[in-house]
Amino acid sequence: MQRLSALLLLALGTCATGAHANIRCEFNGKSVNPSNGAETAGLTGLLRCRDENTGQLQREQELKDGKYLGRERFFDREGKLTRERSVNERGNSQGRVAEFWPNGQLKREEFAENGGTVGAVRRFDANGRPERLSFHAAGQEQFAIEYNAAGQPTRLQCPRASVLPEDRKPCGLEGAADTLLYTGAGTRAGQVRYDQGRLLLSTEWTSDGVVAQQMLYEEGRRVHRSFFTEGGKSVLREERIFAPDEPQRFLRDTRGPLHSLRRFGSTGQLIEQHGYANGREVLLERWYLNGAARERSTMTGNGEATRIQRELRDDEGRLRRRELLTAEQFPTGAQQQFHANGRMAQEDRYTAPYARGRTRLEARRQWDESGKLMADDTILEDGSRQRKAGGLDS
Template structure:
């Protein structure tokens, strides 16, 4: 009996008498993701299948109904074994094996519902195991491991029966650690000693991660499964990002490829969130060019900027709360002399609205201009002076923008 076959991974269609068990089995295998690491599919072929020495057609339920045994399917032209599947009383249940070029590529067991249940393995052409897992009714459980063709451990992941916590560890082909995520407790033994790697014993751990070329990419420190410090690196070995936790404070630093700190951010760690407390930006030379600060509620309390020569460019100081919140902004010349100042409404929502008296000065400190705003941000009076302090104009400003000389 012949069977049209499109790919080595495709299972035979469900026999009519089997109640679609084979179809459920195929869907479960795909859903479980077992085939993601499998070798590529072969070209379309025609298979000949036999069970207990007799030809059968898995797509014809009549040929397998009520039968028990191990069905084998071979490539018609080459005679190479393609797959083996157990039947129990006409239902595809038990061992399933797939072959590539006559060599075992993967195997697992399916239950009566057609779901993978129990151990499952995949193999390299040299016969080494490249993946091994245990399934519970279609779901991966416990330690799942994958390997390089040479036999070195590539990745180990723990799938718990409850919850979503999935710690893992990854290695390069050189055997160097390349990735790590810790769980709430040690779970990755015997693949690795994550009790030590994740800081569950002996205090904070010190972990180094490498890329495939053997270049150091990051240093990590864990305590009781929580990452408390990390540092990543550029190709030249200079630090790229540092991230550390001390008490209820988290600090993150970013560096240029020359090793110059460009930004530092500090957060206050709360039970389920983090509130930014301070952020500083630095020039390519490492000089401070901006310094922002927030209170524990996340409201801004200061925002200062600087020229590259170190002199202040602008300073913003916040005060009050709610709708009465204001910010006073002072601007400076690069000489350090005051250039302008003014107050604004700084409610939580909405744009800043100028209020009160706003002034601009010369670099010598002489008052040059003054604008007065009402509580709604409308300008009501404007005055200007020359460099010698002589009054040039003094106007009253009306709602429509027209003006006239101010009269006492």
């Protein structure tokens, strides 16, 4: 509607400003300047504007008592109808609004209520084949389906209740239905499944015909999966499972609290996993590409009281470090490092958080691979060490 209004203003402006001096407007055979209210005052009937050089009709507008009210029609340079509508007392579109191709075929049709689109909007190509069908109500587009030149659907958006006969089958309003979607060139692009207007499954394919993305409901949760291509096959890259929504979000909505997040390597092996509870992360696990455990972190508490217990391992799965962190990632409490044989190598102790959540190292103990204590130090506030005189293994 905005596009049609802009074209109308351009056409009116062309005649009013005299940008094309060869346009002549007449009313009952008398020359009239349509932008001069004094010349149109009190007139009732049809104003016609023609190209003086060709005599082709360029515009028709209905006048009622000097006001533009009723039918408007616009033509191209060859005199072929390009668009038509009716306007109300406010100058806004009212009723049928239509555009046409140069060959006379209907290009676009909609219905307006005081300038706002209501009901069905249909768009066709120059051969009369449907390109798009939609339905508008309450200022929103509630249903839309688009087609390529072969009549195959390329896009589908469904309402929860039928608004047009064309929505009943593809939107699953007569029972769950799968619909294949295609590109403009006719290759398969995706698949959607609707049941009673609710989108339950959405799958997208690459130009090579392998799955690139999938969204579906499983056990009442939205599941979003993305894939990459490896050796001509689709390999899962990431999976996001959302917590059950109340009120329920649309399937394609990427917002909302998560239940879990998993990432995968090039051969499909799990390399990272996140767990969530009540909208916050409570577990993080990572693996090396060889399958060995790499990291495990658990999160407890809320806000400033959050604590992260983390274990880090080498690529053979051996524990190398264990640490306790604050929400700001500052170390607190015991931080432990281990030798390759599993014995403790070093233990640092940090204070509880103080100003701005910061902590300070206050003690350090070190052992060799046999378990012999090599150092037992107190760390003073200026960073200097105070080694205990006794207590070391002999």
